[in-house]
Amino acid sequence: MYLLALLTLFGSAFAVPLTASVERLDDLAALYVLPRDTIPTFYDVSLFLNPDNEEYFTGKVSIRILPYVTTNQIVIHAMEMTINSIEAYSDRNPTVNLFANYTLATDDTHLLRIQLNETMTILQPYTINIDYVGHYAENMFGIYVSTYGSVGQTQ
Numbered sequence: 001m002y003l004l005a006l007l008t009l010f011g012s013a014f015a016v017p018l019t020a021s022v023e024r025l026d027d028l029a030a031l032y033v034l035p036r037d038t039i040p041t042f043y044d045v046s047l048f049l050n051p052d053n054e055e056y057f058t059g060k061v062s063i064r065i066l067p068y069v070t071t072n073q074i075v076i077h078a079m080e081m082t083i084n085s086i087e088a089y090s091d092r093n094p095t096v097n098l099f100a101n102y103t104l105a106t107d108d109t110h111l112l113r114i115q116l117n118e119t120m121t122i123l124q125p126y127t128i129n130i131d132y133v134g135h136y137a138e139n140m141f142g143i144y145v146s147t148y149g150s151v152g153q154t155q
């Protein structure tokens with residue numbers, strides 16, 4: 001359940017080069033399989049599932065990023081979720097929140113673009129914390145609600 005949720009809610013995350021046409025570049029980048037050593041690690045995922053709530057659940061995820069390019073933007077695939085809050089910290093200065101703003105694509109690219117208020121230092125580790133509300137998928141690709149009923153009960 002936990003692994004399933006992680007894999008379906010968040011896809012690969014990556015930093016994109018800072019250029020005049022970032023929007024287009026990161027959409028293109030999303031189409032490519034990234035080299036393994038540039039894929040950030042997702043770690044420390046917590047989900048808060050309330051069996052009485054079939055509409056949504058809440059979750060927190062921390063993502064570790066090692067930038068290989070000069071950029072202030074991190075792009076993540078994020079599906080079926082509403083963002084509550086985002087924080088971004090450099091390992092070098094773990095008390096200063098560098099998060100500036102984000103956009104979450106409403107089309108089927110599901111790209112979450114996170115902007116920091118300053119350019120990341122190449123090969124300097126960063127940690128991104130995301131608090132979100134996840135929505136149970138109706139198509140069984142994400143987390144889904146399964147209702148069990150005994151004979152005589154409605155399902």
Ligand SMILES: *[C@@H]1O[C@H](CO)[C@@H](O)[C@H](O)[C@H]1NC(C)=O
Nearest residue numbers: 096097098099116117118119
């Ligand atoms: C980014 O935000 C942090 C926290 O508010 C601040 O300390 C830092 O100076 C900001 N950086 C820039 C380049 O504005």
Ligand SMILES: *[C@@H]1O[C@H](CO)[C@@H](O)[C@H](O)[C@H]1NC(C)=O
Nearest residue numbers: 072100101102115116117118
């Ligand atoms: C998001 O933050 C970046 C970095 O501080 C800034 O350049 C950009 O204008 C902001 N975008 C919006 C829509 O506020």
